[in-house]
Amino acid sequence: MLPEHTVAVIGAGKIGELVVSGLLRSGWPTDRLLVTARRAARGAELAERYGVTVVGNAEAVERADVLAIAVKPQDAATLLDEIGPRVPAEKLVISLCAGLPTSFFAARLPEGTPVIRVMTNTPALVDQAMTAISAGPHANGEQLAIAEEMFKPLGVTLRVPESQQDAVTALSGSGPAYFYLLVEAMVDAGILLGLPRQVAHELIVQTAIGSAVMLRDSGEHPVKLREAVTSPAGTTISAIRELENHGVRAALLAALEAARDRAREIAAQAR
Ligand SMILES: NC(=O)C1=CN([C@@H]2O[C@H](COP(=O)(O)OP(=O)(O)OC[C@H]3O[C@@H](n4cnc5c(N)ncnc54)[C@H](OP(=O)(O)O)[C@@H]3O)[C@@H](O)[C@H]2O)C=CC1
Numbered sequence: 597m598l599p600e601h602t603v604a605v606i607g608a609g610k611i612g613e614l615v616v617s618g619l620l621r622s623g624w625p626t627d628r629l630l631v632t633a634r635r636a637a638r639g640a641e642l643a644e645r646y647g648v649t650v651v652g653n654a655e656a657v658e659r660a661d662v663l664a665i666a667v668k669p670q671d672a673a674t675l676l677d678e679i680g681p682r683v684p685a686e687k688l689v690i691s692l693c694a695g696l697p698t699s700f701f702a703a704r705l706p707e708g709t710p711v712i713r714v715m716t717n718t719p720a721l722v723d724q725a726m727t728a729i730s731a732g733p734h735a736n737g738e739q740l741a742i743a744e745e746m747f748k749p750l751g752v753t754l755r756v757p758e759s760q761q762d763a764v765t766a767l768s769g770s771g772p773a774y775f776y777l778l779v780e781a782m783v784d785a786g787i788l789l790g791l792p793r794q795v796a797h798e799l800i801v802q803t804a805i806g807s808a809v810m811l812r813d814s815g816e817h818p819v820k821l822r823e824a825v826t827s828p829a830g831t832t833i834s835a836i837r838e839l840e841n842h843g844v845r846a847a848l849l850a851a852l853e854a855a856r857d858r859a860r861e862i863a864a865q866a867r
Pocket residue numbers: 606607608609610611612632633634635638653666667668669671674675692693694695715716717718769770
């Protein structure tokens with residue numbers, strides 16, 4: 597299905613760029629995509645890399661039907677001071693910002709502007725994103741479908757109530773970083789055990805991929821999958837005892853709670 601909408605990605609940093617590249621990979625026509633950047637050099641880089649049209653924020657607001665806001669949450673108020681009053685209420689605003697509720701945008705946009713909150717993640721770069729989508733004020737099913745049309749080609753999408761978005765941010769938004777940290781630590785453990793770094797890296801990355809595919813495709817609970825690896829008096833249980841002794845499970849509970857709390861704090865600090 598060819599998109600009927602023109603999308604402007606406002607603030608094409610890391611996340612904005614992955615939306616641009618993902619849309620283009622999915623066949624989104626270049627002439628239905630606009631990009632804005634704060635620095636001219638960044639705009640030129642994106643124009644060169646993707647052949648997209650880079651415009652100012654005001655022109656993006658005028659020409660696009662869908663405004664995907666991908667600036668840092670701390671920059672959102674300044675951006676909305678600039679563009680908010682110019683956004684006609686029939687445009688769809690999609691926020692990709694962590695923490696900020698749709699009410700933050702609604703308060704700075706003309707009455708009746710539909711706002712959708714989206715939390716995606718960096719595996720969008722390989723079309724394996726987890727993207728959670730929530731309707732905010734004035735957003736109807738048709739507009740949620742537009743957001744899904746944009747993000748489905750980048751991976752998996754899920755509709756969630758907006759009240760769950762800070763938790764979603766803690767789990768899947770930040771989630772890739774936790775897995776990368778684990779991989780980094782396990783590769784270092786391989787070094788400790790005397791393996792060459794490249795060998796340790798290959799062993800752990802393929803083990804991560806295999807485990808992830810089994811989690812997704814086997815239909816088995818993670819406990820069952822772990823038990824199948826854990827032989828009586830074997831090697832795995834010795835490692836698991838150490839993980840439990842070091843409070844890894846408790847650390848993850850605390851870590852994700854801290855991420856959720858930081859999302860709330862970002863919203864509270866946004867002016
Ligand atoms: N990184 C991630 O994994 C995830 C991030 N997010 C959310 O995505 C958003 C973007 O994050 P990320 O891509 O990491 O951050 P970046 O800093 O890489 O991108 C933000 C971009 O917005 C630009 N910008 C800021 N203000 C303006 C403006 N007024 N007009 C035009 N462009 C502007 C910045 O320009 P300049 O280069 O000059 O700073 C920068 O290029 C955040 O709100 C974050 O919470 C959501 C999910 C995952």
